[in-house]
């Protein structure tokens with residue numbers, strides 16, 4: 074049976090679009106800067122192994138994952154480029170990191186010391202990137218005593234500081250004043266290090282929003298995530314470049330039912346038909362990441378026409394009103410987001426209906442469903458969930 078028929082509800086990943094988006098990053102940052110592709114959370118739900126292979130072929134220098142376990146999966150798949158582990162030592166050991174040649178982020182003195190001790194015992198030096206918190210308020214050493222901390226970490230002979238980086242809290246905002254403040258804190262520290270003769274090979278700060286809209290933050294390496302997957306970090310940035318959506322999600326109608334006016338639909342009876350209606354059942358629900366917040370708010374696309382989600386999204390089913398589409402039949406394709414031959418439904422719009430962001434829907438749906446990979450429109454790989 075053909076994969077498209079076997080999997081009625083599926084994610085389709087367009088590897089050609091991924092390559093296109095990588096080229097857009099390259100065009101913005103120029104040939105000399107290194108690109109670290111963020112492939113954490115199974116490449117934002119697109120499949121870390123397939124995505125990493127494609128991006129390495131396109132020229133990615135390094136990858137970033139959240140945990141060592143994610144990094145080990147990449148190594149086991151034969152991926153050899155440098156891999157940055159953003160959560161550092163969490164849930165892993167220095168030995169494990171060294172065995173798999175993973176580069177941990179260091180954000181606490183105790184993890185630096187643990188790594189140092191293990192590296193010296195093994196007669197090695199372990200490469201690390203040091204994270205500075207310049208205003209994100211998440212991981213990282215606070216920037217103020219940053220100089221002393223970095224000097225202390227540099228004194229640990231088992232460690233080699235290959236990178237120093239920070240992460241922006243709102244580079245996607247049109248008002249860049251806080252991003253500029255974060256940048257000045259980061260640059261200030263880098264300059265003071267330089268004054269003391271300390272040169273860290275890789276400095277980095279730019280996520281997708283900064284890559285598109287804040288070039289002073291490029292340094293010599295950039296860290297795109299969401300833009301590689303074809304999503305604009307903010308709608309206002311859309312005129313700046315053309316990204317191609319990489320993921321589309323498809324399902325099909327499994328039942329059609331004509332119901333009278335006054336008929337209630339789904340749990341809690343939150344939707345009552347106002348006239349005779351035709352309701353279609355779709356085999357996807359919140360168990361596969363199709364958010365329950367889309368109940369009575371979402372839209373899907375059938376033959377290029379929008380149909381409203383009616384009633385509550387259930388665990389593995391949802392309902393749409395197709396009264397205005399007399400031609401539809403059981404088995405017809407339904408697009409939940411992305412594009413097909415008949416039209417396009419933007420994930421940004423779907424996310425707004427669900428009161429969330431594209432990142433969350435990509436991760437939750439992408440990781441739950443079978444994924445079919447396409448290059449130049451041809452199916453090249455299938456990954457069962």
Ligand SMILES: Cc1ncc(COP(=O)(O)O)c(C=O)c1O
Nearest residue numbers: 111240280281296297298299300
């Ligand atoms: C440290 C770090 N750098 C870069 C990124 C990529 O961000 P974006 O997907 O907005 O490009 C992330 C993602 O959250 C991150 O945590």
